[in-house]
Amino acid sequence: MRVFSGIQPTGAKHIGNYIGAMRQYVATQDANEGGAYFCIVDLHSITVEYDPRDLHDRSLDLAALLFAVGLDADRCVLFCQSHVAAHSEAAWLLSAVTGFGQLGRMTQFKEKGEGKEFVSAGLFTYPVLMAGDILLYQTDIVPIGDDQRQHLELARDVAERFNSRYGETFKVPRAVYPEVGARIMDLQEPTKKMSTTNGTPQGTVLVLDDPDTIRKKFKTAVTDSGREIRFVPEEKPGVSNLIEILSVASGRPIAEVEEDYDGRGYGDLKTDVGEAVVELFRPVRERYAELRSDEDELRRLLRIGAEKAQTTSAPTLHHMYERMGFVAR
């Protein structure tokens, strides 16, 4: 099985990104003989307003963070999207088989564009670039969080349309969502997904937050009316979110966590989740500090990743041009 996933170098990464995505990346790097490819999708990050200096630093931050959570340059391929030109090229070619109407129905496009004075064309075509990312690698599985469901469906449609129009070229990828934690909610507004761009700062727990900040954010988490600690997301979104996070951070099934807190109060739960998350991220913070201080080494590792990614994606890009009828050079 070939694994591929992408993650944007914007905003500081939060516990939703960790639980919904990064944790899966680490788990798949060994389990899959076809190789695991993880892409820092810097080209996607220019579709909303951003500061160029920020993009540069955030990309290196994210590389260090991904290595710190457990990706290993010898066991997977980690690279920057902009280092492999095939991604931009594939996006243009695939735009020929992507429906304008389908792009317009994307929830992320509507949400991110709403109320903005300027909405870039890139924000609209974003899912085409994403489809290219995945399809270039003949990907079998894509570990992602729940918010990417619609984009993944689009990538599958694009693959099928290309295959039927130009001949069998792409594997049709399948998304894999974590069983627990595919959608971590904002601690202050538990009916909204946790997000650095659209969430509340106090309700967003960053992987690199210091221990006291993490404890405080959990202590002030919004819970629900009633007293019972039970996992029922529709009825008790706040408490259920905390149970889910504790389940992942402590490695215990949800039912066991529920049982442990039977008859206990919300205060205990909040304190314990806070501590469990502090411990979960402690080693990550330490490794991150070390890795981030050596930019030359990070760049070297990303260069190696880009070379491998380039080699793997080249044949598919070549087939795309050929089947679409372009004259060979």
Ligand code: AMP
């Ligand atoms: P992004 O930072 O938007 O590039 O997202 C990186 C990965 O994190 C994607 O696979 C998302 O689906 C996942 N993700 C983002 N927010 C959440 C969340 N609140 N809960 C679970 N997964 C998330």
Ligand code: TRP
């Ligand atoms: N759109 C994804 C997100 O915001 C990031 C992404 C870009 C991606 N290309 C990808 C995810 C390819 C999986 C596969 O989270």
